[in-house]
Amino acid sequence: MVKDPALRQLGEQIxxxxxxxxxxxxxxxxxxxxxxxxxxxxxxLSVLDMSGWRGIVDYEPSELVLTARAGxxxxxxxxxxxxxxxxxxxxxxxxxxxxxxxxCVATGLSGPRRMAVGGVADFVLGTRLxxxxxxxxxxxxxxxxxxxxxxxxxxxxxSLGVLGVLAEVSLKIMPVPRxxxxxxxxxxxxxxxxxxxxxxxxxxxxxxTAWMPEAQGTRGCLWVxxxxxxxxxxxxxxxxxGESAAEHDxxxxxxxxxxxxxxxxxxxxxxxxxxxxxxxxxxxxxxLHEWGGSLRxxxxxxxxxxxRADVRAIGGSACLYxxxxxxxxxxxxxxxxxxxxxxxxxxxxxxxxxGVFNPHRLTQAF
Amino acid sequence: xxxxxxxxTSSSNIxxxxxxxxxxxxxxxxxxxxxxxxxxECDGLTLYREIPPVVLxxxxxxxxxxxxxxCREFGIPIVPRGAGTGLSGGATxxxxxxxxxxxxxxxxxxxxxxxxxxxVQPGVRNLAISEAVAPCGLYYAPDPSSQxxxxxxxxxxxxxxxxxxxxxxxxxxxxxxVRVVTIEGEIVELGxxxxxxxxxxxxxxxxxxxxxxxxxxEVTLRLIPRPQLARVVMxxxxxxxxxxxxxxxxxxxxxxPAGLELMDKRSIHMVEPFVHAGYDMDAAAILLCESDGxxxxxxxxxxxxxxxxxxxxxxxxxTSSSEAERLKFWAGRKNAFPAAGRISPDYYCMDGTVPRRRxxxxxxxxxxxxxxxxxxxxxxxxxxxxxxxxxxxxxGNLADEVDRAQAFGAAILELCIEAxxxxxxxxxxxxxxxxxxxxQFSRAELDAFAAVKRAxxxxxxxxxxxxIPTLARCAEYGKLHVHRGDVPxxxxxxx
Numbered sequence: 109m110v111k112d113p114a115l116r117q118l119g120e121q122i123x124x125x126x127x128x129x130x131x132x133x134x135x136x137x138x139x140x141x142x143x144x145x146x147x148x149x150x151x152x153l154s155v156l157d158m159s160g161w162r163g164i165v166d167y168e169p170s171e172l173v174l175t176a177r178a179g180x181x182x183x184x185x186x187x188x189x190x191x192x193x194x195x196x197x198x199x200x201x202x203x204x205x206x207x208x209x210x211x212c213v214a215t216g217l218s219g220p221r222r223m224a225v226g227g228v229a230d231f232v233l234g235t236r237l238x239x240x241x242x243x244x245x246x247x248x249x250x251x252x253x254x255x256x257x258x259x260x261x262x263x264x265x266x267s268l269g270v271l272g273v274l275a276e277v278s279l280k281i282m283p284v285p286r287x288x289x290x291x292x293x294x295x296x297x298x299x300x301x302x303x304x305x306x307x308x309x310x311x312x313x314x315x316x317t318a319w320m321p322e323a324q325g326t327r328g329c330l331w332v333x334x335x336x337x338x339x340x341x342x343x344x345x346x347x348x349x350g351e352s353a354a355e356h357d358x359x360x361x362x363x364x365x366x367x368x369x370x371x372x373x374x375x376x377x378x379x380x381x382x383x384x385x386x387x388x389x390x391x392x393x394x395x396l397h398e399w400g401g402s403l404r405x406x407x408x409x410x411x412x413x414x415x416r417a418d419v420r421a422i423g424g425s426a427c428l429y430x431x432x433x434x435x436x437x438x439x440x441x442x443x444x445x446x447x448x449x450x451x452x453x454x455x456x457x458x459x460x461x462x463g464v465f466n467p468h469r470l471t472q473a474f
Numbered sequence: 475x476x477x478x479x480x481x482x483t484s485s486s487n488i489x490x491x492x493x494x495x496x497x498x499x500x501x502x503x504x505x506x507x508x509x510x511x512x513x514x515e516c517d518g519l520t521l522y523r524e525i526p527p528v529v530l531x532x533x534x535x536x537x538x539x540x541x542x543x544x545c546r547e548f549g550i551p552i553v554p555r556g557a558g559t560g561l562s563g564g565a566t567x568x569x570x571x572x573x574x575x576x577x578x579x580x581x582x583x584x585x586x587x588x589x590x591x592x593x594v595q596p597g598v599r600n601l602a603i604s605e606a607v608a609p610c611g612l613y614y615a616p617d618p619s620s621q622x623x624x625x626x627x628x629x630x631x632x633x634x635x636x637x638x639x640x641x642x643x644x645x646x647x648x649x650x651x652v653r654v655v656t657i658e659g660e661i662v663e664l665g666x667x668x669x670x671x672x673x674x675x676x677x678x679x680x681x682x683x684x685x686x687x688x689x690x691x692e693v694t695l696r697l698i699p700r701p702q703l704a705r706v707v708m709x710x711x712x713x714x715x716x717x718x719x720x721x722x723x724x725x726x727x728x729x730x731p732a733g734l735e736l737m738d739k740r741s742i743h744m745v746e747p748f749v750h751a752g753y754d755m756d757a758a759a760i761l762l763c764e765s766d767g768x769x770x771x772x773x774x775x776x777x778x779x780x781x782x783x784x785x786x787x788x789x790x791x792x793t794s795s796s797e798a799e800r801l802k803f804w805a806g807r808k809n810a811f812p813a814a815g816r817i818s819p820d821y822y823c824m825d826g827t828v829p830r831r832r833x834x835x836x837x838x839x840x841x842x843x844x845x846x847x848x849x850x851x852x853x854x855x856x857x858x859x860x861x862x863x864x865x866x867x868x869x870g871n872l873a874d875e876v877d878r879a880q881a882f883g884a885a886i887l888e889l890c891i892e893a894x895x896x897x898x899x900x901x902x903x904x905x906x907x908x909x910x911x912x913x914q915f916s917r918a919e920l921d922a923f924a925a926v927k928r929a930x931x932x933x934x935x936x937x938x939x940x941x942i943p944t945l946a947r948c949a950e951y952g953k954l955h956v957h958r959g960d961v962p963x964x965x966x967x968x969x
Contacts (some may be wrong), residue, residue: 170722171830193728222669229678230647237922245919251827252640252859253899255633255682256907256914257941258926259646262678271674283728309590309612311699311768339770384667385589402669424668441672447660451929452674458925471673 110244114161115275119242121156122273126240126464132156134269134466136179137206140215142430144268145440149467156273158210165276166250169194173233173250175278178210185209189281197225197282202367210274216266219366220316220333223399225282229265236276237264240460250278263455269466270474271459285315285335290358291350293330297321297389297397300330304400305385307332312344318365319397320372333362365398372396375407376432379415383424390418405429412438439472449473488527488570491548495530498540503578505529514573517558517565518620519906521822521876526553526567533578535655535691541574542689543659551938552657554685556596556628559620561823562904564631564684564940571938576627579691582606590697591650591667596627596690600634603695612697615642618900619808627690633682635900637733637807640858642698644900646681653692654680657931667694679926684902685937687930701766704732705776706803709783710757710790714738717759718834720786721857724763724779725830731779733764734858735807738837741852741865742806745813751806754790761788761857762807764800810854810865818850818867822879826890827899830860836893840864840886847882849875861899862890888913903941911941912948920948 110116125132131149135141136158147153162179169192176185183205189195199219200212218227234248237260248254248261264274295303300319307314313336321328331353334344353361364370375394381404392415396405412428412435419426425442428435444452456474468474492506505511506528515523532538545552551571558565567573579595582603587610592603600621604613617636618624624634630652633645642648651665665677680687711717717736724731737760746753753760761783765775780791794800814821828836837853844851855862864886868879887897887910897903897910911920923942
């Protein structure tokens, strides 16, 4: 029995839709609806609005844990953390004031610092989930170490709501680094990749990298951010060299990458490609790198099948992040091998046998 | 329905299975005599023993696929096993099943020192990886105390931790990819060297799944650059409460220590005569706080930590001045388990986690229970992440003491749940804590675990009877155990 009336009402909406053979489209702040496949269903579809289910439930700075309801605005969370010198270390992209914690976790998108500290899933400690019967289930908890049962909380990160509705999330929190500094290096794409690889195995406090092409020609600029104690950053800067970026410019630059407000991100279609650290240049057109070259944004028309085959061959995957009319029939996410898809289909079948949650949002298969 | 049924197997199936498997595996990989299989009767949790009818030691992925296919055909349960150092009975044999030991998967396949990755087979020992990559200035961060013996496959199965988790994470944060043979005999790759994979996050569900979702045959690990310097502060406190305040102050100050460990008075007195680490025998608690990184950074951080701990009320502060001294300070903590074995015929090591702010009160309650159960308990714990390892000292030759030790352990786990924590931080549920699962989780939550299990293992043959209790078992446990005045599983009729 769900005790809180507002949460119970959400649960009842789910159970009623399920019993009628209908589906729900889960919605928080609506800022991440562009990501993933459109929700489609032959059955009637209603919106499950999570934005009212908000509020920080527990936050104790010395525990490094924050628990909040899924509809809590990311603004509220990040502002509170900032008051205590702490942060969401995975730097979630901010698409607007309506961003919610639930949307952040359900999409699983992380920002520039992901290369150094890990992604959303690395910081999720526990969740409460509304299941297809409208019951509230709790997985994980508010402690750093917890191996009781399977890690369903991390399974939900990036699941786009296809297994159930996130009602509450507990996150591991990190202190804001005492010091940050950014350096720039004029390098072409291949040299920038080589440089990032060379730094990888050194004990340097690199917290973000980005390579951006110049408007004309093959030259570009590699931006590198160091974060940590003053001495660690100072020693790191001595070691890597480069040209200093003014603090104001650097902060603006990294925000424009995190929030995808940089002009590069206005191009359509926009592909989000993830690759192993050694992957070479793709030479497929205008691209911007992050995460030491492991994340590449690729703009402009592509033959989707060829691109995906090439990317797969070097151990990566390609997501059609922002589409345009030329890409209407292309799947958002890289197709999975059949054996892997089968396990995912069975998970969907087990968690949501009638298909009440976000039909087809993650894959055409369910 | 929490339907994780026990597969019913008869001895005739075993005979047919052995005949079939003889075509697939060389005789040296098959053991079916009790004198051969007895060595596999238990893992690190020796309270539970079962001589397995068959033990298989495959040498290739093809053989693993053949084993899985044959087990499916004959309906025979599979119990995967790594180095057998697990402490929760995850590798306890099934009475009608085969134990599949992965010890022969012992090769490090590739090391890429520039990309900071290693591809290893699951039977490779945890410490062997750090040793192999040391010449490149790298190491593998998770360091469970059994790291000299435990295998990476077992670490993946249990989501193993260690003393450096707060800063460097658990196994789940340091594994990039696992290659898995499914119960259907197919090979799937979960995760990868690229930072994301399409679809649901199966990699993180597989890690910590205790051998119930598939058999790992290859693991890609993230390596990290070895810090230039590490130093440890050893602080004495007149009470556990003050030591707990010291921990909170360090973290609230924005320091994430590489290691943060606490020992209580009984542990100090247990290890010092054994290890001679120079521990303060007058202290009620000793806190070890390690800082690592670039030399200047370490010096700064250590100074900050010393000032904070002094301010909180530490009665003695010592900082390691050499690598030898650092290792000496750690030696006591790392030898707590053997030290327990030295002063007591047997000990039972528990593994609960509580929010850090509840540590002191939980420890006080455990001390109170010593009288209730008539047994001594020594406490060491990973203070940075609230992970307790109470060691209950008992004599296994006295049946009554075994029962009391188990009851004491169960009471500690329930205390952890009540304090807002969990019944296992890093050792896993296995069979040891399966009854406490009924307390930590509702029936609907246990159903969800069973649903995950069915999605990976529709046949229910992979390590059955572990982790997820059956409804009947919870009901049985509930009869003995009325929790906070609520009768668990009230929907089950009782007579």
